[in-house]
Amino acid sequence: MDKQATRDAYGKALVELGQLHDNIVVLDADLSKSTKTADFAKAFPERFINAGIAEQNMVGMAAGLAAAGKVVFASSFAIFATGRAFEQVRNSLAYANLNVKICATHSGITVGEDGGSHQSVEDIAVMRSIPNLSVIVPADGVSTRLALFRLYEQPGPVYLRLGRPALPLLYKDDTDFQIGRGIELRQGRDATVIACGGMVSLALEACRILAEEGIQVSLVDMHTIKPLDQDLIIRKAKETGAILTVEEHNIIGGLGGAVCEAVSENYPIPVKRMGIEDVFGQSGKPDELMQYYGLTVDKIVQNIRLLLKKK
Amino acid sequence: MKEITEQSVTITTEKARQMRRNIISMLGQAGSGHTGGSLSASDIVACLYFWEMNIDPKNPGWEARDRFVLSKGHAAPVLYAALAEKGFFPQDYLNRLRKLGSPLQGHPDMRKLPGVEASTGSLGQGISWAVGMALAGKMDQKPYRVYALLGDGEIEEGMVWEASMAAAHYKLDNLTAFIDNNGLQIDGRVEEVMSPLPIPDKFRAFGWEVLEIDGHDHRQIMQALNTARTVQNRPTAVIAHTIKGKGCSFMENRAEWHGVAPKPDEVEKALAELS
Numbered sequence: 001m002d003k004q005a006t007r008d009a010y011g012k013a014l015v016e017l018g019q020l021h022d023n024i025v026v027l028d029a030d031l032s033k034s035t036k037t038a039d040f041a042k043a044f045p046e047r048f049i050n051a052g053i054a055e056q057n058m059v060g061m062a063a064g065l066a067a068a069g070k071v072v073f074a075s076s077f078a079i080f081a082t083g084r085a086f087e088q089v090r091n092s093l094a095y096a097n098l099n100v101k102i103c104a105t106h107s108g109i110t111v112g113e114d115g116g117s118h119q120s121v122e123d124i125a126v127m128r129s130i131p132n133l134s135v136i137v138p139a140d141g142v143s144t145r146l147a148l149f150r151l152y153e154q155p156g157p158v159y160l161r162l163g164r165p166a167l168p169l170l171y172k173d174d175t176d177f178q179i180g181r182g183i184e185l186r187q188g189r190d191a192t193v194i195a196c197g198g199m200v201s202l203a204l205e206a207c208r209i210l211a212e213e214g215i216q217v218s219l220v221d222m223h224t225i226k227p228l229d230q231d232l233i234i235r236k237a238k239e240t241g242a243i244l245t246v247e248e249h250n251i252i253g254g255l256g257g258a259v260c261e262a263v264s265e266n267y268p269i270p271v272k273r274m275g276i277e278d279v280f281g282q283s284g285k286p287d288e289l290m291q292y293y294g295l296t297v298d299k300i301v302q303n304i305r306l307l308l309k310k311k
Numbered sequence: 312m313k314e315i316t317e318q319s320v321t322i323t324t325e326k327a328r329q330m331r332r333n334i335i336s337m338l339g340q341a342g343s344g345h346t347g348g349s350l351s352a353s354d355i356v357a358c359l360y361f362w363e364m365n366i367d368p369k370n371p372g373w374e375a376r377d378r379f380v381l382s383k384g385h386a387a388p389v390l391y392a393a394l395a396e397k398g399f400f401p402q403d404y405l406n407r408l409r410k411l412g413s414p415l416q417g418h419p420d421m422r423k424l425p426g427v428e429a430s431t432g433s434l435g436q437g438i439s440w441a442v443g444m445a446l447a448g449k450m451d452q453k454p455y456r457v458y459a460l461l462g463d464g465e466i467e468e469g470m471v472w473e474a475s476m477a478a479a480h481y482k483l484d485n486l487t488a489f490i491d492n493n494g495l496q497i498d499g500r501v502e503e504v505m506s507p508l509p510i511p512d513k514f515r516a517f518g519w520e521v522l523e524i525d526g527h528d529h530r531q532i533m534q535a536l537n538t539a540r541t542v543q544n545r546p547t548a549v550i551a552h553t554i555k556g557k558g559c560s561f562m563e564n565r566a567e568w569h570g571v572a573p574k575p576d577e578v579e580k581a582l583a584e585l586s
Contacts, residue, residue, distance in 0.1 A: 025450070049446060049481075057439045057473035064443020067421070067429060069374070070450075088436060088470075096421055096430040 003166035006197075007105040009141030010162050011036025013148040014073060015043045021152065025065050027051055027074040029058045034164075035075040035105045055080045059088035059102070066098040071152060074100060078107035078120035078161060082127055093157045094132040101151050102127075103160040108248035109276065109293060110165045110198065110286040119281035125253025127159040128226050134179065135225040137161040137247075137255075139200035140170045143223060146177035154179060161197065163248075165286050168201045170221070182229040188216030191304055191311075192236040195246040196222050196255050199274075199295065203246050206300035217304060225255055230262045237267045242307045244272045246300060251275040270310040272303055312541070315533045319362055323529050327357035330392035331558045332585045333405055337388055339578035341409040344417065347555040347568035349389040351493040351526070352460060355551055358532040359458055360393040368398040371425040377455050378444050380429045382437025383462035383491060384418040385570070390427065391415050399426035435468030437461070438488060442478045445486040445546075456540070459488045464496030466507045472517065478546040479518030486546040487539040488519075491526065493555035495566040514548040526551025558585055 018024050018040055029051045032038040041048035049065075051058035055076050062072040075081070081104040082089065093100045104123070111119045127135050136151070136158060138144040144162065151158050170185070177183070185200070186207050195203040200221045207217045218240055220232060237243060243263065245256035256273030263271055276293055290296060331353050338344045356379075360366070364377040381390045388408065395402050400414070404424075407413035414423040418432025428444075431437040441459035448455050465471065478486055490510060498504045507513070511521045520542045524531040532551070539547035555569070556562030559581040562573075573581055 025447075046450065051473075051477060052480075054473035054477070056435075056470045057442070057477055060436050060439020060470065060474060061443035061446065061477065063429070063436075064380075064440035064445075065447050066443075067440060068378075068444045068447035070447055087433060088439075091430070091433040092436050092440065 001168040003168055004141030005164060005166045006138055006141060006144040006162040007036045007164060009144040010103055010105070010148065011039040013145040014040040017148060017152055018044045018047065021071065023069065023071050025049065025070040025072050027058050027062055027072060029053060029055045029076045029080065031076055037075045055085040056088050059085040060092050062100045063092035063096060063098055066100045072100045073103050075103045075105065077118060078104035078123045079118055082120065082123040082159065086126060090130050094130045097132050098157055099155045101158045101160055103162060105162040106164050107161045108163060109281040109289045110163055110248065112164070112286040112289065113283050115283040116280040121250045121276045121281065122253065123161060124225055124249050124255065125257065128253065128258065132157055134158045134227065135161070136179065136223055137196040137225060138223050139197055139221050140167050142169055142171040142173060142175065143177055146175060147223065150177060150179050163198055165198065167198050170201060170204070180224045180227045180229060182232045183221040183223065184218065185221055186217065186219040188218045189240055190216050191242040191244065191307055192218040192220060192240045193244045193246060193300065193304065194220045194222045194233065194255065194259055196225065197248055199246040199248055202295070202297050203300055205297045206304065209297070209301055210304060215308070222255060225258055228258050228262060230266065233259055233262045234266045237263050237269045242270045242311050244274060244300070244303050244307055246274045248295060249275050250278055252278055270307060272307050274300065274303055312537050315530055319533070320529045323357045323361050326361045326396060327353045328585055330357055330389065330396060332582055333392040333395065334388040335559070335573060335578055335581045335585065337391065337405040337408040338572040339575065340406055342572055344388060344409060344572050345385040345570050346572060347495065347562060347565070348383060348462060348491065348493065349386045350557045350559065350562065351553040351555045352386050352389050352491045353557065354527045354529060355460060355489050355491065355532055356389050356393050358529055358536065360397050362533055363536045364458070365455070368426065371399060375453060375455055378428045378457045380437045380441040380457070380459045381419055381431055382441070382459050383434065383465050384431030384437060387417065387419050390419055394426040400424065434465040435470035438471055438474040441486060441488070442474050442483065445478070445483040446481060448485050449481070449483065455485070457486045461488060461490050463490055463492045463494065463501050463507060463510065466490065466510065467505045475514065475517040475519065482544045483546045484543050487536070487549060488546065489549045489551050491553050492550050493553045495555045495569065497566065497569050499566050510550050518545055520545050520547040521550065522547065523550045524552070526553035527557055560584060
């Protein structure tokens with residue numbers, strides 16, 4: 001299976017969008033080679049603004065550019081875009097409901113060797129709680145590109161969470177990708193896995209393994225954490241009676257939290273949240289870290305088995 | 312270079328007086344809000360709205376308009392007074408400052424009130440917006456100018472200096488920032504709370520053209536605006552020496568009037584002084 005990092009797909013899609021639309025401006029905070037906005041900077045230097053190592057001002061400038069009619073894509077690592085500049089995102093972008101897309105790379109523990117200071121495990125939670133702001137976590141390069149095109153068409157502030165490692169390509173270019181609509185990748189009546197980002201391809205593998213034993217598990221790529229596809233979650237809850245959520249994020253407040261909120265208020269069934277268990281990351285190779293923190297195909301299989309016993 | 316005439320000074324002086332009266336009245340009715348810093352900035356804002364800026368109240372979204380960002384968003388009453396006087400909305404809106412459902416929020420909300428260019432209030436952020444607007448103007452080669460008004464306490468925010476660095480780096484000569492240097496913040500004198508002094512040297516070191524004026528002298532404000540328009544390749548900071556609470560003798564130079572609205576008897580006394 002071909003692989004591509006979502007950040008690479010982002011960089012390429014930005015250039016494509018830039019060719020189509022003159023009003024797109026891209027900002028970065030001295031990380032353009034890592035976030036891949038460097039591709040856009042090279043293609044459209046007059047529409048690229050480096051804020052330097054100053055994320056708060058980057059977000060504030062994005063607000064001013066958007067207020068002047070630009071469609072702004074602003075990038076940094078997830079930890080800085082959502083942490084260092086949290087209040088700017090909150091007050092300058094979301095409160096003013098401006099057309100700025102915060103596209104942050106290097107989310108989660110797969111940042112790897114840089115360690116815990118650079119591994120955001122809480123960004124979905126904090127961004128999700130800001131009114132007006134949409135939160136998108138694409139599972140592969142193709143859907144990242146499709147998401148970007150959709151986001152351009154839809155005015156308003158967005159947090160797009162991207163990653164560093166190469167991920168298997170799950171989708172085709174003609175996939176019907178809609179913001180706010182989860183994608184059912186597998187149908188099964190025994191349980192449902194709801195995953196986002198890089199965890200979707202691992203969950204897909206886990207579902208295949210279980211299918212060989214005759215356990216049929218549904219899989220939803222919940223690429224939009226907000227606005228959440230509640231209808232789909234409730235339907236899957238009714239159809240399968242048990243849900244496992246999987247994310248490369250703290251189990252508090254992220255995809256798991258969002259799904260629990262929807263399920264407990266509408267159709268209570270057993271839910272198990274898989275993710276980072278409320279600890280910070282550390283240095284290591286991305287694969288080693290995924291093993292260490294239990295974000296593996298084996299663990300997903302194990303958790304589905306445990307969940308089935310609770311039904 | 313715009314001509315500074317006796318008549319233009321008479322007009323802006325009268326507008327500033329009317330704005331101060333409206334600031335006192337609206338704050339009195341609201342029962343809360345920021346009086347001192349609205350009054351200290353009244354002359355600067357009056358000169359911007361009634362002499363300098365190219366704006367059209369009938370077409371607030373006009374693309375080529377000049378833009379004013381009230382970075383010290385707590386001085387919202389001075390902005391509301393100017394916008395009402397200019398005709399962006401009916402004067403009776405002012406009676407609803409800080410009331411439930413009012414377009415006149417405690418801090419400016421661009422989504423609720425025509426003429427408000429930026430939703431500000433969290434200090435330090437407005438100047439970044441202004442930098443972004445000035446960048447957009449440069450990018451599109453539009454001739455509009457961008458003005459920001461900051462408090463001298465506000466510049467204690469680190470973000471102000473990130474924005475200042477960027478404004479100089481991108482040679483934004485279409486940007487002018489006024490520092491309302493009234494010397495007071497909530498907890499006392501700025502040099503005692505957390506000294507931002509010397510202010511001119513700091514902006515100069517960050518690559519700005521720096522002017523120092525009496526922020527209540529309309530001729531000096533207009534001259535500074537004229538000078539700023541001739542400066543090339545760098546932004547201009549106008550350090551305006553002002554008096555907090557200017558125009559109401561019992562409020563002048565008193566930090567306790569930062570975030571307090573006048574009571575009915577104080578409203579009466581203030582309006583008498585401003586008649």
